Amino acid sequence: MTSITPVELKARHSKIAKKNVWLSRSLILPALVFGIVLTQIPFLVTIYFSMLRWNLLMPGQIGFAWFKNYETVFTSGDLIPSLAATVGITTAAVLLSLACGLIFALLLDRKFRGQALARTLVITPFLIMPAAASLIWKYSMFDTGIGVINWAVTSLGFQPIAWSTDYPMATVIIVLTWQFTPFMMLILLAGLQSQSKEVLEAASVDGAGPIRTFQWMTLPHLRQYIEISVLLGTIMLLQVFDPVAIMTKGTGGTKTLAYLLYERAFIGLDVGQAAAYGVVTVVLTLIVATIALKTLFKVFMAGGNR
Amino acid sequence: MLLNKKLVAAGAVAAASALILSGVSVSTANAAGTVTLNLATVNNGQMKDMETLKGVFEKENPGIKVNFQVMEEGDLRSAVTADVANAAGQYDIVTIGAYEVPQWGANGWLTNLSPSLNADKKYDVKDILPPIRTALSVKGKQYAVPFYGESSILMYNKQIMDKAGIKIPNHPTWQQIYDIAKKVNTADHSGICMRGKPGWGDLFAPLTTVVQTFGGNWYDMKWNAGVNSPAFTKAVTFYKDLLDTAGEKDPVSYSFNECLTALKNAKTAMWVDASVAASMLEANDSPVKGKMGYAHAPVVKTKESGWLWSWNLAVPANTQHKDAAIKFIKWATSKDYHKLVGTKLGWTLVPPGARTSTYSIPQYKKAAAAFAPITLEVMSAVNPAHPGVAPQPWVGIQYVAIPEFQDVGNQVAQLVADALAGRKSIKDALDAGQKIAQAAGDAHK
Numbered sequence: 135m136t137s138i139t140p141v142e143l144k145a146r147h148s149k150i151a152k153k154n155v156w157l158s159r160s161l162i163l164p165a166l167v168f169g170i171v172l173t174q175i176p177f178l179v180t181i182y183f184s185m186l187r188w189n190l191l192m193p194g195q196i197g198f199a200w201f202k203n204y205e206t207v208f209t210s211g212d213l214i215p216s217l218a219a220t221v222g223i224t225t226a227a228v229l230l231s232l233a234c235g236l237i238f239a240l241l242l243d244r245k246f247r248g249q250a251l252a253r254t255l256v257i258t259p260f261l262i263m264p265a266a267a268s269l270i271w272k273y274s275m276f277d278t279g280i281g282v283i284n285w286a287v288t289s290l291g292f293q294p295i296a297w298s299t300d301y302p303m304a305t306v307i308i309v310l311t312w313q314f315t316p317f318m319m320l321i322l323l324a325g326l327q328s329q330s331k332e333v334l335e336a337a338s339v340d341g342a343g344p345i346r347t348f349q350w351m352t353l354p355h356l357r358q359y360i361e362i363s364v365l366l367g368t369i370m371l372l373q374v375f376d377p378v379a380i381m382t383k384g385t386g387g388t389k390t391l392a393y394l395l396y397e398r399a400f401i402g403l404d405v406g407q408a409a410a411y412g413v414v415t416v417v418l419t420l421i422v423a424t425i426a427l428k429t430l431f432k433v434f435m436a437g438g439n440r
Numbered sequence: 441m442l443l444n445k446k447l448v449a450a451g452a453v454a455a456a457s458a459l460i461l462s463g464v465s466v467s468t469a470n471a472a473g474t475v476t477l478n479l480a481t482v483n484n485g486q487m488k489d490m491e492t493l494k495g496v497f498e499k500e501n502p503g504i505k506v507n508f509q510v511m512e513e514g515d516l517r518s519a520v521t522a523d524v525a526n527a528a529g530q531y532d533i534v535t536i537g538a539y540e541v542p543q544w545g546a547n548g549w550l551t552n553l554s555p556s557l558n559a560d561k562k563y564d565v566k567d568i569l570p571p572i573r574t575a576l577s578v579k580g581k582q583y584a585v586p587f588y589g590e591s592s593i594l595m596y597n598k599q600i601m602d603k604a605g606i607k608i609p610n611h612p613t614w615q616q617i618y619d620i621a622k623k624v625n626t627a628d629h630s631g632i633c634m635r636g637k638p639g640w641g642d643l644f645a646p647l648t649t650v651v652q653t654f655g656g657n658w659y660d661m662k663w664n665a666g667v668n669s670p671a672f673t674k675a676v677t678f679y680k681d682l683l684d685t686a687g688e689k690d691p692v693s694y695s696f697n698e699c700l701t702a703l704k705n706a707k708t709a710m711w712v713d714a715s716v717a718a719s720m721l722e723a724n725d726s727p728v729k730g731k732m733g734y735a736h737a738p739v740v741k742t743k744e745s746g747w748l749w750s751w752n753l754a755v756p757a758n759t760q761h762k763d764a765a766i767k768f769i770k771w772a773t774s775k776d777y778h779k780l781v782g783t784k785l786g787w788t789l790v791p792p793g794a795r796t797s798t799y800s801i802p803q804y805k806k807a808a809a810a811f812a813p814i815t816l817e818v819m820s821a822v823n824p825a826h827p828g829v830a831p832q833p834w835v836g837i838q839y840v841a842i843p844e845f846q847d848v849g850n851q852v853a854q855l856v857a858d859a860l861a862g863r864k865s866i867k868d869a870l871d872a873g874q875k876i877a878q879a880a881g882d883a884h885k
Contacts, residue, residue, distance in 0.1 A: 189843070190521065190522065190525035190526065191521070191525065191543070191843030191844075192843060193525070193547055272693065276690075276693070277690070277693070278688065278689035278690045278693075279701075279702060279705070279707045293689075294689050294690075296689045296690035296691070296692075296693075296861075297690060297693075298690055298692040298693040299636070299689075299690050299691055299692040299693070299857075299860065299861045300690075300861055300862075302692070302861075381693070382692065383637065383638040383639065383692070383854065383857070384638070384854055385638055385692060385854050385857040385858055385861070386857075386858060386861060386863055389854075397850070399522075400518035400519075400521075400522060401518060401846060401847055401850050402847040403518075403521055403522065403525065403843075403846075403847070404847075
């Protein structure tokens, strides 16, 4: 019988560890391959398409165009207004739904009869399909003849408001805010409910009023929840399409990147140009996402003293 | 996390574009030998009636089921074009407009129906209105059958006019209509309703007819664009002025269906739009049944200003169920179908403007007395080869029959909508539109 030296033991351990690593890697491999096939190959195909002169309506003129489509993307003057529309709509809708979400979360955090029912009702808008939500708003709320809002406005003796015509930006933002408030509320409510009751009690014993407690105790506690809801909300809202397609048709500075892409692909029927827009959108999204995530991580790091 | 986000973002866009570009093909035959036909159609009343009655066809033809996919006009157009152009084969029967049929037929995307139609004595293809049959054929080959045809007419609420003591002539001018609209416009109902929803098939259908009767047009004989010409500008200025003074309050939200609802509920006094709307205004469930008046579309410099349009059923060239699909479209456009609609749903709902014989069915003549004669009258009076003041190098009234037009029309419509809302001057909008239109016109020089 020979005893095992510590060096041998270490070697044996690392062998087992290596084996384990390869086992776990091979278990992940199919998913990884699947992921790459599903995401990267279509992307490469899109890049290839973006260099073709290919309009579906002109089947006789398909050919290789090199960077002609990209030239069109940058010179047609559609890209910058569309970026502005996307950023504007996303920012406004995220901030507004965050504010509304915070108010609802604070209200729902109290104990009252029918709390569960109220919570379910408040969440409902988020569960409705975006296209259906836009249609509901178009006809039941904004319509100049039968809409609830214009009924209220005219009952008060004012002129009806032509939402889609005169205030297209506000129209889209209102619908999105209505839809995303519950999402923000859910995250913030979770944050509120995780707040230690003792801290709040101590604050009230020390004589802090509700406003000061909220400002100095609750808000700092909610900070990371606010950050994550802003991040997730922004990612989802960047792809906004439905209210634009259903209500404003891209007029009045509401032509978001998603709607512009749809127009090039399905109305222009220009596969090459649409693919070029797609590639440019991906590159821009990657740049924005990288910067945004980095800043956000910094915020997380710096927030150590909260 | 960062890498993940990148992958997700890139993947989502790439996957979405791949879906868009390749199209999704759906297999439709199931094991029991039943053929399911996928039919893409537009959400107009007549099409919905067809869906209600499809059971009759399915009963007569066991083994064939018809699955309706009803969409809004704009969505239908993009979905069907992408599907047919890619030969994706999602639809066995498509509903397409008079604008698409000759272009798609020439591209070889549609089944040539002539052999089947000519062979069928009972179908009686010569009964289809001649101008429409011409519009749906390329070099003697017919690529679609009309489900219904239409022109545009002026429809008005007689009660409102009587109350104001106004009598509308059978051939009004736009100036007369402007004055009347202004006079009958109240807080409760607008004087007139006109399409304002951006889109070449929405806003620009009526607006192009207005442009043409004002003496303007999209292109001249040499394919030079005329979007910022004085006549085009004058017409758009008139349209905006009319809407501002006496039109519906929220034009960007309004197209065919919205204006129809407004007129039905007496929320507007007049409407210039598709003549097919008359049959819906006179339907049994319509609150304004029997209270409507009809006249020719208003004019300025031309004799007529109505458009010519038909919604047609066609069979894409690559469908797997060609025979069953042809059987269905022949059934849906047959004389018997018209009688079926009449007896089952009401005679006013019979699809108009497709068959000459329909206008001699006694029950239809009686039920549609208010609008059938004027429909036939206008449809035979318009000239799709030369609708405006100057000659044009294409056949078609409210559209330009070139593939680029839906894109051009759509972009210019968005610019005009911005002008209607007052965010842009009409001059700026049309100057920008001129550039877009000229780029497309240059390709046809």
